Amino acid sequence: MRRDYYAVLEITATAGPREVRQAYRRLARQYSPDVNFWDTQARVLFEEIAEAYRVLSDPAARAMYDRFGAAVAGDDALPAGRRGEDVHLVVELGFAEVARGTRVRLDVPRFSPCADCDASGVADGARCASCYGRGVRRAVEPVEVAIPGGMDAGSQIRVAGEGHAGPFGGPRGDLLVSTRVAEHPFFRRKGESIHCEVPLSVWEALRGARIRVPTPAGEAVLVVPPGTTGGQVFRLRGQGLPKLAGEGTADLYVTVRVEMPAGLDARTHELVRELERLMPMDPRAGLERYRGGAA
Numbered sequence: 001m002r003r004d005y006y007a008v009l010e011i012t013a014t015a016g017p018r019e020v021r022q023a024y025r026r027l028a029r030q031y032s033p034d035v036n037f038w039d040t041q042a043r044v045l046f047e048e049i050a051e052a053y054r055v056l057s058d059p060a061a062r063a064m065y066d067r068f069g070a071a072v073a074g075d076d077a078l079p080a081g082r083r084g085e086d087v088h089l090v091v092e093l094g095f096a097e098v099a100r101g102t103r104v105r106l107d108v109p110r111f112s113p114c115a116d117c118d119a120s121g122v123a124d125g126a127r128c129a130s131c132y133g134r135g136v137r138r139a140v141e142p143v144e145v146a147i148p149g150g151m152d153a154g155s156q157i158r159v160a161g162e163g164h165a166g167p168f169g170g171p172r173g174d175l176l177v178s179t180r181v182a183e184h185p186f187f188r189r190k191g192e193s194i195h196c197e198v199p200l201s202v203w204e205a206l207r208g209a210r211i212r213v214p215t216p217a218g219e220a221v222l223v224v225p226p227g228t229t230g231g232q233v234f235r236l237r238g239q240g241l242p243k244l245a246g247e248g249t250a251d252l253y254v255t256v257r258v259e260m261p262a263g264l265d266a267r268t269h270e271l272v273r274e275l276e277r278l279m280p281m282d283p284r285a286g287l288e289r290y291r292g293g294a295a
C-alpha cells in the first residue's frame, strides 16, 4: 500500500508550496542515491519522496490528489470506472425567471475525459502529456439546465450525469445547481406565497372599489369592500408562483395601504366637515378604560 504523499514528505495537508519544497529538499538530501548508493531501501524511499513532491508541488496535480487520491495523481495501477464527483454551481435568477421557469446555459468547470489518450492516461505507450496520465482534463463546458417555475432561494436542481468525469472512463457525477433569487422591488416571497403592498385612495377604501393589481403572471382584479382599512390583507388565490412540489399555483397576498389626499382648500375642507357630520364616528371610544395604565 502506497503511503500518503503528505506523510512521505512529513508535512500536513495544509502545507504551503514553500513548505512542500523545503521538506522535499531536506528529505532528498537525506535519501539521495548519490549518498546512499549501496542502500536499496533508501533508493525506494527517495523515489517515493520524488513522486510525492512531483504531485504536491504541482497545484493541479495536488488538487487532483486531494480529491481522488494517488490513483489519479500518481503512478499506481489505475482503478478504472470510478464515478466522478458532483459539481456544485450557484445560479442567480431574476424574479420573472423564477415565476415562469426558464432554461439557462451554464458554463460548468469540470473534469472531462482526455481526448488525446481516450481517457486512458496513456498515449503512444507513455504517460499522456496532455493530461499528465490522469485520463481527465479540466474544462469549462456549457450545460443547458431547465429551471422549473417556482424555484426559491436555496432550491437545488440535480442534473444527472453532468458533473466531473470519473477517472479513466468512469461515469460522470451529477451537476447540482443551487438558485439565488434576486429581490424584487414589489413582490416579496414568503415560503410558497407572494406578498405585495398596494395603495388605495381614502375614497376607494371608503366606498369600496375594484382595483387592478400586478401579479407575477400579469394582472388581477382585487375587489376591495366598502370600509376597508389600511393594513388589511386580501388573498388572491392562485395568483402567486407555480408550486414547486405538486401542482397548481400558490397564492398572492395583497396588503392595502390607505393614502390621503393632500392640500384641502376651503371648499373641500367644508365638504369633509359635512361628511363628518353625516357619518359621525369615535374610533378611540374603547381606549378610555386604559387611562392611567389600567388593564
Ligand SMILES: [Zn+2]
Pocket: 114, 115, 116, 117, 118, 119, 120, 121, 122, 123, 128, 129, 130, 131, 132, 133, 134, 135, 136
Ligand atoms: Zn490524456
